[in-house]
Amino acid sequence: MSIVGLILGRRLANREYGERKIGAFEGLPAMGLDGLGSSAYGPEAALTVLRPLGAASLASIGWVTAPIVALLVVLFVSYWQTIRAYPTNGGAYVVAKENLGTNASLLAAAALMIDYVLNVAVGISAGVAALVSAVPALHPYILPLCLGILLLVTIVNLRGTLDAGRLFALPTYTFVASFAAILGIGIYNTVTSGGSPHPVVPPPHLPEAAEAVSVWLLLRAFAGGCTAMTGVEAVSNGMSAFREPPVKHGHRTLTAIVVILGSLLAGIAYLATAYRVGAMDQTQGGYRSVLSQLASAVIGEGVFYYVAMGSLLCVLALSANTSFVDFPRLCRAVAQDGFLPKPFAVVGRRLVFSVGILYLAATAGILLTVFGGITDHLIPLFAIGAFMTFTMSQTGMVAHWLRAIRHATSARERWAHKVHLAINAVGATTTGVALIVILSAKFLEGAWITVVVMPLVIVLLKAVRSYYDEVAARVREPGPLDLRETEPPVVLVALEDWNKVGDRALAFAMSLSPDVVGVHLIQLEGPDEEERHRILRAQWKKDVEEPARRAGLAPPRLVILRAGRRTIYEPILELARELQARFGGRRIAVLIPELVQQRWYQTIMHTHRARRLRSRLLKHGGPRLTVVNVPWYLDEMEAPARPRVAA
Template identity: 55%
Template sequence: MIVFVVMLANLRGTGEAGWLFALPAYLFIICFLGAIAYGLVGLGLGDKPAPAIAPPPLHPAAQGATLWLLMHAFASGCTAMTGVEAVSNGMGSFRQPIMRNAYLTLTIIVVVLGLLLGGVATIASAYEIGAMDQTKEGYQSVLSQLLAVIAGHGAFYYIAMASLLSVLCLSANTSFVGFPRLCQMVAADGYLPKAFAQPGRRLVFTVGILFLSGSAALLLITFGGITDNLIPLFAIGAFLTFTISQAGMTQHWRRRSRRFGAKLTMNAVGAASTGAALVIILIAKFAEGAWITLVAVPVAIAVLKMIKSYYISLQRELRKPGPITLEDIEPPTVLVITEAWNRLSERAIKFALTISPDVVAVHFIRLGGPDREEGEKALREEWRVEVEEPIAALGLRPPRLMLIPAPYRQLHEPLLRLIEKLDADSPEKRVAVLIPETVKDRWWQKLLHMNRAGRLRTKLVKLGGPRLTVATVPWRLYREEQPAG
């Protein structure tokens, strides 16, 4: 439900999403900085005050501060620091002057993050607050225990926890802003489907938002909503991109200048530190789900390369043909699919005669079982009187009526055989197939029609040769008789 709400807010546009997500963030900062300040003042006045609600007792230490435990703590701490990069990813969303506003935003984020981490660590140590198992009954987060210790379970507690819940649920908005833009850039280079690069009606990248929403929902369902199990996936993805970007900038500065300047040194140190963090997270969180990224990343790279290869081959096949040639523009043989002589068939025949004088009306028989000779004779007589004679009277070549058996209800097979015969008899002429079709405006109209026209068109486009052209002649139900305007 929360993923669906975030998706709808972003589909409405980043302006609406920004206002929606800013209010809970401001409330969260005010509540928790205020609670931490109140708790620190109480600790600073002298003796430790008695907590409003005592935290659950801590379990005895199972092991000492080993290297493995420190690696786990470092991996979790690095994960908590991710998100700051959203400022650099969203530079296009800042107002002018962009750089000054970005610097100010990043400074505020770092200061608030430092105050929250320092305050939570101090109060948690003083009151012996520890993390609880998220899968066990009676689970409380560290921040929930901290608020209970400082203020109890009053109105302030529920307001602060509601703001925390809102921020945690809506913190995904940074991904909803950055991920579609990243997909747009990748799609523009041909490594993702072109739909990712096309903005929607409200100038947001709709396909990227929908893809991210579906992927997020699938991950939440797969991992049972336990965020601790999702943290390794997020951390590895974040630090992998950090390492690649820092290494790329290091290579950029090295090419521009052979000397080790301040910028090159800073990016080199950044690449080394984020790379070390990535390795530690992989080792420490491998059994907790980090192994998934070792499979997913190579598979994703392979898929991206396959998409790029497809677009390259498509561009090569559709390359510029050079000056236009007019040697093969003889009017084609036009086949008009005719179910019966009606107004839809009349429109298709009229249009066919504007394309070519060689028009053949194709009617399928035996669709409902054994052949009915009476129906065939009636159709032939009606065709002679209503079509052939009026057109011949105008001095034009009348369309022929051809009855094709289709006893197995597969319309495309006998029609493709007819097209092959026409190609063999007149190889210099192309073949065009006109398929009359009613346009269904209502869902119930689609249920009342068999959609044979749509299926036939799909089969002909897929199985027809390069010299075959397929077109639709539409009839708009209940709108054809309305006067223009």
């Protein structure tokens, strides 16, 4: 087995595609890690904004969290309908394309692409930051740790979504069980103590108030807290990953993500107020996250605490997996419409879209490297793309139900569509208002970058489509078969030496045309090859010309060209042009004998001149020159020669 096969697994057959799909059990770790992980930094972002209020921040966090949870419920109901209406792919791109038009769909695609890349960089960075805060000795290795986790997540997803879901199930369900227990114990202690529980490990004292409560401050806190909802759309975007029936598994996964996330957000806000836990300054020594303070206040710092925090670190670091599941599927849909290069739509060896996975890993790796593994400055950009796609998707669903109402055949059907319309209209309105609030609150903190980048991405997508449209226009010429050029070509056979490889190529050339020329280049390895070409002429007369005459065939002639600069293709191209002029513009075919390396070590044993010659001739030969490879198998001597033709 090759190294690639050992790492990624065997190449899967197309018939196994259905077996590689996932259910709700794998769906939660595959698509829910982004949403679950955001429960760690969403409430913390809101409390950080409220920190200037001092102790009064605890009285305000509930007012900030309540609309976030309410918005989460609206999104849940809205995406429940979207999944039912689009059971194979209910992502914002597809919904916008079918209901709002091409430009709207490209806006949704640009927003999603930016959001997915940011999610990978920020999620991995947050996980490593939490690890380094627990083990300060690892601080010098932040970037290598980030890139190592990125490599791990990339390899696991190249193996397939099913493998990723199963591998990440343990830390995911450990996180859910641990913090469900912590929140349950904390709520029980709070209720039984009359609202004033005694913390096992008291959190740090809250700072003195530096400013008063204002509507603008609450709006900024709301914008920060909305980062907790960035993974809600993942299920609708990744519906093609679910096994039959996809709607059932999609609904179950969406329900699990929203119920767990909503419970965490509400529970954290409630217990932060009860245990008087606030956000700490991340730039100061001794920093501890809100969840770390809360867990130690409820259960102390024993084994359970470290299990819970360890699972949190894993969920944060692996939250990038959500993007690795959905980003390649989004790119496939966009590529199928011609707005991304076609390799994005090609399934890889493990029945996943490998090019999209590798592109996502590369772009996230660049971001992590540029920021040194510390991506806090990217967080203000984080929610913009998510809420843009929320709004586009819900607006598209409004248009979908309006069209369905017009085509309804009964009053009952029309009433049902109106109910669905009302739900998605509420979703579009609320997410649109939230997007405006987030843009206003975070514009100067970096959100303006997203506003600038999105149009640039759209321009790039349209440029790709323009290229494909131009190619299609040039090659599209319907009509009868053109039989004007049926005369055999003049065939040139590139020979490095006279051996069995050249023998096979020459015999094949003579089956194609009576006009065959053997071409041998001298001085490819330096100026001391004169003796070799004298020997070659003698061999050619004995082994080629005489047998051809005895068989009644026109003997191929040998042309020896000098490669003064040791370049392969220039002398052959010059000869091809001379022959075209001599033979009245007939097509020239160049046959290139090639040793096929079937063992890994054989690759470094050969010069690969045949491959380089083919590449150069295709690039510079023009439309009247055809290139044919004639393979010779070292390890399978009886394997038939199957020429690969490229024009």
